[in-house]
Amino acid sequence: MKGEAGSDNRSVGARGEEVAVAFLKGKKYVILERNFRCKGGEVDIVARDGGTIVFVEVKSRRSESYGPPQLSVTPFKQRQISKAALTWLAKNRQHDASARFDVIAILLLNHQVPAIDHILNAFDLAY
16 A cells, blocks of 8 residues: 555656646746756756746645645755755856746646646755
């Protein structure tokens, strides 16, 4: 049973990321990379919004029984995303680029259009 719940959570996450990518493209963001992983952490989506590099954390849920999805972007998670963002910037020689951290919270309620909450500048670089 445990494996089934894990795969279900992954499918909710994957579906949420697809929704987030479509949402960002609709707002004229350019998707640079998805699921960037490094030793220190991971970033769901790296995008460009005009001249700004945007590191996007996507949180998806099928209900609000545990609160809104964005509450799961804890200070620890912010540090992991920050580490991955710094690694991405260095790897892509974008040290001087303007950058920010956004969170996209998605509620995937059964048979309804996903509810999307895009939080710009959701947090600052965390060490």
